[in-house]
Amino acid sequence: MAEDDLENLPGVGPATADKLVEAGFESYQSIAVASPAELSNTADIGESTASDIINAAREAADVGGFETGATVLERREQIGKLTWNVPEVDELLGGGVETQSITEVYGEFGAGKSQVTHQLSVNVQLPTEYGGLRGSAIFVDSEDTFRPERIDDMVRGLDDEIIQATMDDRGIEGSPGDEDAMEALVTDVLDKIHVAKAFNSNHQILLAEKAKELASEHEDSEWPVRLLNVDSLTAHFRAEYVGRGELAERQQKLNKHLHDLMRIGDLYNAAVLVTNQVASNPDSYFGDPTQPIGGNILGHTSTFRMYLRKSKGDKRIVRLVDAPNLADGEAVMRVKDEGLVPE
Secondary structure: OHHHHHOOOOOOOHHHHHHHHHOOOOOHHHHHOOOHHHHHHHHOOOHHHHHHHHHHHHHHHOOOOOOOHHHHHHHHOOOOEEOOOOHHHHHHOOOOEEOOOEEEEEOOOOOOHHHHHHHHHHHOOOOHHHOOOOOEEEEEEOOOOOOHHHHHHHHHOOOHHHHHHHHHHHOOOOOOOOHHHHHHHHHHHHHOEEEEEOOOHHHHHHHHHHHHHHHHHHOOOOOOEEEEEEEOOOHHHHHHOOOHHHHHHHHHHHHHHHHHHHHHHHHHOOEEEEEEOEEEOOOOOOOOOEEEOOHHHHHHHOOEEEEEEEOOOOEEEEEEEEOOOOOOEEEEEEEEOOEEEEO
């Protein structure tokens, strides 16, 4: 059916339609937001033909024109807010992690970045009245950090009221004190987290395309994809592109990868959360020498930047470094066996 629709576009015959669908361009909207070079490489057509196809798709999908601020405000009302289950951090973020945005969390090793990705993979599945988005999660794992056992701990660490509401929502009979019901709930939560391990930067970029296909498949299902985690965004790029000579190529590929992730968030109303590694600035005599890697490209593309800093024991300082509509600030939380908890 998708192929028949695409054939209505000028310059798209049956063979080109097949290639586009295979590459994940199944709708007018997905073609409308593509670049001519991207479409040209995918379907083996010239860039001028690709431009004509994209322009026709934009007209058909009614995207790409100007709109009033009132219309933008109306559309922003569709944006969801995903809770951290830490009120102080949610307040810092204006209600939680936004959908249709990239939220970057950076910090040194052991600061709790992976704990955040695990916690949000659980929280995204909660009923909306408890700060969730009642959706599934995708987890792109480049540092071998995903642990199902940690998800188990975090599900069991939720308040009994939230556990009961989540069980009722999923049709699981029982209560938080019932071990069989809890096992069923943990299994159901794990079933709704789609995990893929990235072996190198090219594979990671490919997984972003696969994530787009997965989000498209689940778009009209009972559990649409509402969260895309990449942990960590920069590990492979940092390892494979060494030295100044390869910096430009690294940044170019990272930029494309980030825009692929942003497109998934925009098209499927999903929150995109990426973790980032840090480097120590040896020129810094005063203040914190810790700097996120990825340069200005990552700094400009991330909608929200958050810095996780270790404190005493299990205490962590969460600092909002950059946001388009929020003031900078700090919050305190703890990373415990049961997950992220308020101070």
